[in-house]
Amino acid sequence: MQRHLDPDRLVLLALSEETEEQTELDHLQHCADCRHEFQTLRDVAEIGAETAGIRDLPPPPEHVWQAIRAGVADARASAEPAAVADPSRHRVRRERPRWLAPVLAAAAAAVIAAAGTAGFDRFADREPSAQVVARAILAPLETVPPNAGGDVRVLSDGRLRVDVQNLPLTSGFHEVWLLDPDTPGKMVALGNLPGRVETVLTVPAGTDLNRYRLVDISDEPHDGDATHSGRSLLRGTLTK
Amino acid sequence: MNSDDELAERLRAGDETALREVYDRHGAAVLHLAQRLLGNRADAEDVTQVTFVAAWTGRDGFDPHRGSMLGWLLGIARRKTVDRIRAAARDQRTSRTVQVQASAPPVDESPERVVDRMVVADEMRRLPEEQRRTLELAFFDDLSHPQIAAVTGLPLGTVKSHIRRGMANLRRRWEVDGATTSGSRSTGPSRAL
Numbered sequence: 001m002q003r004h005l006d007p008d009r010l011v012l013l014a015l016s017e018e019t020e021e022q023t024e025l026d027h028l029q030h031c032a033d034c035r036h037e038f039q040t041l042r043d044v045a046e047i048g049a050e051t052a053g054i055r056d057l058p059p060p061p062e063h064v065w066q067a068i069r070a071g072v073a074d075a076r077a078s079a080e081p082a083a084v085a086d087p088s089r090h091r092v093r094r095e096r097p098r099w100l101a102p103v104l105a106a107a108a109a110a111v112i113a114a115a116g117t118a119g120f121d122r123f124a125d126r127e128p129s130a131q132v133v134a135r136a137i138l139a140p141l142e143t144v145p146p147n148a149g150g151d152v153r154v155l156s157d158g159r160l161r162v163d164v165q166n167l168p169l170t171s172g173f174h175e176v177w178l179l180d181p182d183t184p185g186k187m188v189a190l191g192n193l194p195g196r197v198e199t200v201l202t203v204p205a206g207t208d209l210n211r212y213r214l215v216d217i218s219d220e221p222h223d224g225d226a227t228h229s230g231r232s233l234l235r236g237t238l239t240k
Numbered sequence: 241m242n243s244d245d246e247l248a249e250r251l252r253a254g255d256e257t258a259l260r261e262v263y264d265r266h267g268a269a270v271l272h273l274a275q276r277l278l279g280n281r282a283d284a285e286d287v288t289q290v291t292f293v294a295a296w297t298g299r300d301g302f303d304p305h306r307g308s309m310l311g312w313l314l315g316i317a318r319r320k321t322v323d324r325i326r327a328a329a330r331d332q333r334t335s336r337t338v339q340v341q342a343s344a345p346p347v348d349e350s351p352e353r354v355v356d357r358m359v360v361a362d363e364m365r366r367l368p369e370e371q372r373r374t375l376e377l378a379f380f381d382d383l384s385h386p387q388i389a390a391v392t393g394l395p396l397g398t399v400k401s402h403i404r405r406g407m408a409n410l411r412r413r414w415e416v417d418g419a420t421t422s423g424s425r426s427t428g429p430s431r432a433l
Contacts (some may be wrong), residue, residue: 011404017384044360044411047353049379051361057268064271064285065263071293072256142256 005034014041070230073141077235130155136215136236144168144233152215154203154238160190162199164217167233172221176201177228178212181237187228188212192220213238244309251299259296266310267292269358270317276354277321287324291317310362311417314355318419321351352419363413367406370394374402375410 005013005024012018020028028035138150150164162176174193180186190201203209217234250258270291274284294316295302302312364372370392377383377391385403389396 008400008404011400011407012385014407015378015403017378040411041407044407044414045379047356047360047414048364048375048407048410050357051364052380054269054272054357054361055364057272059264060267060271060285060288064267064288065260067289068259068263068292068296069256071289072259072296075293075297 004031005038007037010034010038010041014038014045016045066231069143070232073143073232076142130157130159132156134209134213134238134240136238138164138215138217138234138236140234141232148234150217150234150236152236152238154209158203158205160201160203162193162201162217164193164234167193167217168219170219172219172223172229174233175218175220175228177216177218178203178207178209178238179214179216180211181214182211186212187216189226193217209238244304247309248299248302248304251296251302256296259292262295262309262313263292266313266362269310269362270313273314273317273351273354273358274321277318277351278324283324287317287320290320294320307417308359308362308413311355311359314358314417314419318351318355355419356414359417359419360410360414363410367409370398371402371406371409374399375406378403 005027009018009024013020013024028038132153133156134154136152138152140146140148145166145168148164148166148168150162150167152163153161155161160176164174167174176190176193176199178188178190188204188207190203191199193199215234215236215238216228216232218229219231219233220229247258247262251262267288271284271288274287274291275281278284278287291313295313298316302309364375367375373392374388374394377388378385383391385399386396388394388403389399392399394402
């Protein structure tokens with residue numbers, strides 16, 4: 001059997017730039033190594049030629065990334081980092097806000113608790129007539145700069161004071177929600193934050209704060225869609 | 241451009257900006273694959289979302305020494321696509337209604353081929369500029385070596401070596417990450433090119 005075919009020659013043959021001579025055909029027929037080599041190069045050339053149509057694939061629309069962010073935030077909030085979340089709960093489309101996360105994990109709660117109690121009693125000092133009945137420290141979700149945060153007081157007269165810092169800028173507005181962490185999709189919209197440091201909103205009379213205990217601040221676009229955008233920025237659980 | 245190794249390390253450390261980089265780099269390929277397999281844009285976007293969330297939660301499972309980030313992602317995307325197709329079939333059975341068949345996927349090619357193409361296209365992008373350019377002229381414009389030399393002004397010997405090395409690079413990547421080469425097709429003994 002003659003020597004193996006020259007690698008350069010094989011490339012030319014694979015690209016169909018030149019045609020096989022009879023001696024080469026004979027060799028290919030008898031030499032499995034060269035045959036394999038030739039076939040592989042030919043496959044590569046073929047696939048390579050097919051890549052012409054996919055050189056500049058358009059990037060996916062931004063709402064796909066937003067849905068990924070929401071899914072990742074959920075995965076982080078509901079379990080330890082590497083746990084298998086159920087991402088199929090999230091959908092790109094927004095017919096229903098199915099993205100809502102279960103309660104914050106104990107680990108996250110610990111972080112929130114550690115986030116400090118500075119400035120905690122300001123409202124109570126100023127509002128001697130209304131007692132604080134529940135409070136929450138708001139912590140940034142993972143997609144939000146870590147210096148963002150806030151705290152929430154619910155007063156005995158039904159008012160809810162929100163104090164936020166370093167929220168990311170929005171082209172829409174920031175909305176405050178009370179979520180039922182046990183029933184994804186159940187929530188109460190309280191109103192938006194006008195951009196001042198402190199905002200007073202009203203909790204609708206009869207709202208069960210044991211159920212709707214997860215305070216959520218979201219970034220809402222001006223799209224006329226009254227449902228939650230899925231882009232949560234801060235969250236914290238109300239406690240007595 | 242960050243290497244897969246570096247991105248993998250940042251992902252493992254829980255750095256979400258790394259996920260965004262991976263998405264910017266490969267999101268289009270994942271969406272393209274899903275759309276080719278499902279034939280439906282909305283489902284393909286869903287699969288893309290589920291794929292990246294699964295990549296995030298399963299990021300410890302990515303080993304840059306066993307394959308590329310893109311190959312890993314496309315593997316996840318294929319599984320998620322199959323899940324989606326099965327779930328749709330199940331839904332149809334349980335609802336027992338005769339429905340319009342969810343737009344049938346284009347069956348003109350195998351999923352493996354779509355993956356192979358994407359992996360090779362990704363490797364093309366990574367090749368050194370001159371190597372890539374000569375290969376493009378050979379693949380897309382069907383130019384001969386001497387014609388490429390004339391067009392690029394490179395010596396014929398350089399063109400030859402670019403093409404040979406470029407092909408070797410594509411081949412190596414394809415054998416590591418491609419769908420038809422992994423498992424279903426023995427790579428056999430290969431001589432160094």
